[in-house]
Every structure is written in C-alpha cells, then in structure tokens.
Amino acid sequence: MSDLTTLTIAEIRDGLAAGRFSALELTQAYLAAMEAARELNAYVVETPDKALGMAAESDARIARGEARSLEGVPLGIKDLFCTEGVHAQAASRILDGFKPVYESTVTGNLWADGAVMLGKLNMDEFAMGSSNETSCYGPVVNPWRSAGSNAPMVPGGSSGGSATAVAARLCAGATGTDTGGSIRQPAAFTGTVGIKPTYGRCSRWGIIAFASSLDQAGPLSRTVRDAAIMLKSMASVDPKDTTSVDQPVPDYEASVGQSVKGLRIGVPREYRIDGMPPEIEALWERGKAWLADAGAEMVDISLPHTKYALPAYYIVAPAEASSNLARYDGVRYGLRVPGDDIVSMYENTRAAGFGKEVKRRVMIGTYVLSAGYYDAYYLRAQKVRALIKRDFETVFADGVDAILTPATPSAAFGVAEKAVASPIEMYLNDIFTVTVNMAGLPGIAVPAGLDDKGLPLALQLIGRPFDEEMLFRTGQVIEDAAGYFVPERWW
C-alpha cells in the first residue's frame, strides 16, 4: 500500500470518497514512510497514536457520509504551531519540554476540516534561517541530491522540515510559516509548491511569533491545487488576532485551471540582479514564455525600491524578534538554567537556550531599537517598507494582475556549505521573497524545472492583497507547463 503516499490531496479526497482505501490505511502508509525516512530528520516528533485515532474518526465520518473538506488527509505541522498537548518548541532548546494547552487557530481549522496530524516538523530555530541548519534538532536533509553526488543538501528554511516531508512523501501536505521567504524558498529547493498568503489572511494566534508584522502561515504541497485546498481550510478571520482580516475566504480550488488569457503579468527589471546564474535567468524566460503561450501579456515593470528590501527586512524582523523572544526568560515555562540571582538566571537560560543565529538576531534587533539608533535604523527601515509597498501598489494600479520573478537566486546548496560563510550570504537567499513580506502581499513558489545538477528550481508569482486566487490561476499554468518533480528515493 506504500504507493498511497504518492497521492495528491485531491486524489486522496477522491480515493477516500470512492472507498478505494481507508483513512487508516493511508495514515499507516505515511507512518511507515516516516519511520523509513528518519535520516532526513524532517519530523521532530511523530504522533502516530493521535494520527491513527484521527484517521479512524475520519473513516467513521466517511462511512456516515459526513466527510469534511480535508477528511483523512495526513498532514505534518511545523514545530512553530502550538498544538494542544503535543510538543511545540520552535526547534529551540529554550522551549524544552513545552507542550501547549491550546491549539493554534490554523491547525484547529485543519483538524476541524478532518485533517490528520502525523507529527511536528523540523525547522530553523524560531523560523530564523534559510537552510534549516539552525534547528536545535540538527539540520533537515533535502531528499534531492546533486547528480552523481551523495552529499546532503539543505531543504531551505525556515520551513525545511515541511518542504522535505512533502517532497519525500512523508505527509500529503504541511503547514509552514513565511516571514521573509520561509515557505517559498524551501518549496523552491524541494520541488514543492508553497504559498505565503496576504498578511492577515491566516490567524497568527497560537503560532510562536518571530516577526509579528511579517509572519504569515501557509501550506506546502505537491501541487498548486493541493495548496488551494489547504489554504481554504487554514485561512480565517480570528477575533483573537486583530491583524487578521475579515474577508470571506473564497473557494480557491475553483480558480485552479481558469484561463489566464488577457491577464497582464509584470516582470520587474530590478529582480535581474548582478551575478544571477544563467540557469535562473533561463528559468525566468521559460516562465514568461509559458504564461505568454497561455494567453497572458508580459509587461516590463519597475519596483525601484527592491534593492533596499533585504537590508530593511534585516532591521524590522530582528527588531520585532528581539521583543517577541523576551518572554523566553526561564520564569514560566521551557528551559531554566539557575543562577545566583534573577539576572544571572536570565543570562544562563538564554545563553543555553538560544542558538547562535537567534542570538545574533536578538542582538541586532536590540541594537536597532536602542536609544539614539532607533531613528537611523528602525524608523528608516519602516519608511523603506512603506516605499516598497507603494512600488507594488503603483504597479497593480497600472493594471498588472500578477508579478513573475524567480523564487530564489540559486538551487539548494550543501549542508554546512553556507552556514560557515558570512550570515549575509545566507540572508541573500531571501532576496526575491522578502519584498513580498515587507509589502504584506501574497506570493507563491511553483516548481519550474531542474538545474544542470538536477536540483529543483522555482518561479514566484506575486499578487494583489487578498488575490490568492490569481496566484493559483497563474501558478497552475506554470505547473501544467513544467510538470511535477519527484526526488528519487535513496533514504
């Protein structure tokens, strides 16, 4: 029955409805696949008992003709989501032993629609990283390898566990979060689909905060259609998150397959960065051609403040993080390393509990908010952010329906290859994705090809606020043209 793990969510839905297999069989297939794939280090906790219980409930519902939209679909959940009674540590030592007594709104929505929880997925510590190497559980390994090499590759980050699990068939779909590219970049590195919805589309309640004004949950999946199905369930307005937006959640799946004829697709010249590898350039050209072939019109556009996005992001995000992470002080939950007095207890706890990258960002954030530096850094970065947002508004106001860019400046790199280099080099991974978070827009990464070493590459589509439908519509064109990308199993 192991081939059950190759099914998409849409296929699972049909198969369960037709009685071709049970939710229990499906879940068992995934649990077996997870057990066989531990060397990928995708899961930090497996919850087989919970999974089997939920699957049995799904089978009972299906039998009663009461199937819900995600009935029996086995999902992996990023460790950043609080899950009632189940480990939730943001892949950090500082939350050692933490099991929340509450369920995040997003995961609650998924369970309410019948999804089955397989376990918690590895990630960069507190979602800070672009390679999943900052996790306290060690790096996640990408199921993809360079042709002719056995060297482990990173799956990207911070939702690296989610990306690997989806790519390696260790779950039918996964939740991720995206603060500067943390869904789209790992999706690009693993040949999976990842969408960061508009800021405010999904509730942040119960998701461990990294940078509150940028964080947004979204799905990682095998297909554009699956992403649409999952997002429909994840999105909601939430009275417990006042930054969530009260807009009806459309039937995203209905936009999959809709014609793109006559749509205007913007191609921003500022994304053609210095030193961009020719294969990324070529990928972008192919994407334009596919959309043009499908009847869309390609429009050259300018987003003049693009080059300031990454530096501004690395001021705003650490600033918010430095404050958001202040609560991890050893007083109420998680790790506590005793000290002679309260200050030394704080110092010992945070020194032992946070990894290097988290400490770096807390220090950057503390610095940029300090008296005398606030105006020069934080305030300035916020002004840049407003300008970036305005760039997009101008383009959309001029009649552009979506924007096409590469998702990442390169394919996946080797484990430890960049972690030892300067942090800036790692930060550059997010150069095409951070602008979208800074502007609060939706962005989707869709697999579009393989590089010359056989590693996946992706294109990114950026839409108007709350126009995720446009991304599913245009994304499907890329998927139709490029096909699916499945890693050869070696684990």
Added chain:
Amino acid sequence: MNQAAAKPRTSKLIKGATGDWEIVVGMEVHAQVTSHAKLFSGAPTGFGGAPNDHVSLVDAAMPGMLPVINGECVAQAVRTGLGLDAEINLRSVFDRKNYFYPDLPQGYQISQYKQPIVGEGTVTVDLADGETVTVGIERLHLEQDAGKSIHDQHATMSFVDLNRSGVALMEIVSKPDIRSADQAKAFLTKLRSILRYLGTCDGDMEKGNLRADVNVSVRRPGEPLGTRCEIKNVNSIRFVGQAIDFEARRQVGLIEDGGTVEQETRLFDPGRGETRSMRSKEEAHDYRYFPDPDLLPLEFDQAYVDQLAAGLPELPDARKERFVGAFGLSPYDADVLVAEKENAEYFEAVAEGRDPKIAANWVINELAGRLNREGREIADSPVSTEQLGAIIDLIGEGTISGKIAKDLFEIVWAEGGDPRVVVDERGMKQVTDTGAIEALVDEIIAANPDKARQVREKPAMLGWFVGQVMKASQGKANPQAVNALLKEKLGV
C-alpha cells in the same frame, strides 16, 4: 482669568539659607481603569482571589498569544479625557516598552508612547486658602499593569502573582504647573474626585488602584527649571505632600551646600518620612519603545467620542457651581460636599424638598463630623438620607428643637429607627403649649427671687432663666415661647 492664580505666589516659596526657592512639581498618576476584564485579555480584574487566579494565556505570555484590545477600557480612557477637558486623539498607537522583570511575562509592557489616546487638558484646583490653580494635563495614555513579585515566601526564591498583570492603567501626566506640596495634594484629590465621578477609576489608593510618581525640582524664582528627581509609586495623598516637602528641602540643602541635584529615581519611605535614591540616570533602562506589531493603531470617529460625552455624569466643578448657584451654598460648603461623589449624592437626597442650607449644615457638620470621628465612609453611614431628612423635617415643623434634634440624631445613629417614631415613643416632642411652659416659668421665677430682681438691671441674665426653664422641660419647651414668656414676666 483668575486673580489668585496670576499673582506671584510668594507664600509658596521655601526659605533657604541663601534666599527663597520655588518648588516645581509635575505628576504622573497611574489610575487603574474600572473594567470587568483586562486591557488585552479576557481575564477578570477583580481584586483578591488566590495568587494567579485571574491569569489568561495572554497574561502569562504563553508562546503564540496575541493581545486584543478591550473596548470598555478605551471608552473609559476617552471618558476620562473628556472629564479632564482634554483633546481626544481619534488615532493612537500602542507601543512596546521593553525590559526584563519576572512579573512582566511578555518582557515588555504594552503602553502608548508617542501617540497617546488623550492629549492636553486641564484640572482646576481650589485650595483651602481660597486660591484657585489651573494644572495642565500633558497627556493620558493606556497601558498594562505588571504582576507582583513576592520576596518573603521562600528563603531563596521569589514568587510571582500575575493577577494584576495586564490590568488596564491610565497614566495621567500633568504639566509641571504645581508649586507646593499643598497644591500637589489638592491636585491629586481633585483628579481622584473627577475619576470617581466618571466611574473610570475607583481611586482606591490603599489597594494601589491610584498611585503617583512625583517629579520634584527647585529653582530660584524666575529662573529656568532645575534638575528633577522622580519619586516613584507614592500611594497616599498625605505621603505625596510629605515626599515633596522632604525632597524640596533635600534639594535646596544640596544646592546651598555647593552640590548639584542628580537626576534620579527615588522612593518615599513613609516610616522615616524621607526619600531615598533608587536608581540614577545612568542606570535608567533603555526601553526600546516601538509600535506593537500585534496591534493595529487604535482608531475611532468623533461620533464615538460625542456619544461618550453625551453619557458623562455631572462632574465636581459643575456640581459645585450648581450647589452655589441653585442652592445658595457657600463656595466652601459646596467644595466640601462635592469632593466625594457619595457625599454630594447623599446631600442632594437630603436637600430634596428641604432647605439646602440646613441640609448642608447637617451633612457637613453633624454627619460628616461624626463619620470622621469614627473613620467611616458615607456609604456605610448608619443614618440614612431618609432618616436625616426626617430629623430636619421635625425641626422645621417645630416638633423638636435643634438641640433635641442632635440627641435624636445620636439615637438614630446608635439604634436606628424612624425618627418620628422615636420622637413619639420617647416623648421628645417640643412643648408648645403656653400653659405648660408658663407653669414652668412661674416656678423658676418663684424659686429665684434674687436673680429675678437682678435681671432687670442686667438683661443678659435672661439667658440663665431660659436655660433653667429648658432644663426643667428636659429640652422640650419651645425656646421662642420660653423667651417671650420670661421677658413678659420679668419685665425685661
């Protein structure tokens, strides 16, 4: 507009060894908002309860929790702003004030920094000496209270109680318009009175629901402001006065001895009546304020403000004006009555359909005096407004004399009961029957022939006869009738 306020306040200066000094005081008053739930969580605000009984996931800063603004707290802040005659900002912003402390679970306090909900306003303060001072309000903002650290329960550890964590506070900041300890006390008294009238803060200083940070500096009259020291968390009006007096003298002494005042935070020790250094400017925190990204800017329209304004109760100044204008009370009596909302309401109930001046006299002198002696509040007065009203009516009807009324008041205070019934049962009715009084008068004159002769030379002695007759009647004789009869019979 006010003559007294415009005059140089020479009387407010303090004398140093080298000349006069002026005290300059500004206050930051923390007032706990009266509301059922906390500022950003649904947890109840009730006082008491076991430690950590009133704590939600948000208050404990569990991972992934988000604040949601409590609309009632916003309304209370707007009402207070209106009561302070202040500018209401239709858009304000919540910021994070970052610092580490065990009773601050988030590691930051959500407050308002650059864009508070309420801007500039004024409080008019009447002092006992008749002077009126206008104290400017700089701003009012909403913020979260912290929890409480308890250090005396364990040998090596401190305990934390988060019941208060996240409770809404209004920080009301005055301008440095206060020039003496008396003005500061009067300002805080007036502010407390306004808050209690509005119902936006219960003003209970013993429970810490109202407390003040007092900024004190001194200068030579007419010179620029001196360096200030901030005295933190003073929790009684009396202590505010003591702290200012001590601190001003300390600063004057320091400067006159050739030293300089260092900007610092100090604590007032009520036991010793002195202020002590808590931390210097160098040790001051860098709070790294920035707008809280979990909360959208707080926005409402003028219609919302107007609606709250329409529902405001009468405030002390307006009530005082009415007591003076419509009731003919003296400004002093009106001031005394309006200071506490409950006193004013009690008085109004008694004055209803009666002579307001007599009612005021009874409430201020008899009732308030008696309550003060016993340290009780008017809310638990043993004499109700109906009972006091009946006593006043009995005097007005001539049923009892003013003197008997005081005895009656004592009986009602101690034993309760309907004053009319008490008067009947205990035979306290005034005797107006001239025949009965005449018999007593004759009796007293007959018993004191010497005095009856002397009174013709010294009419002032008539009072002695009145006293004797009243005594013989056990106070029940109508004093006017006694007086008239005595004059007639003694030929005065």
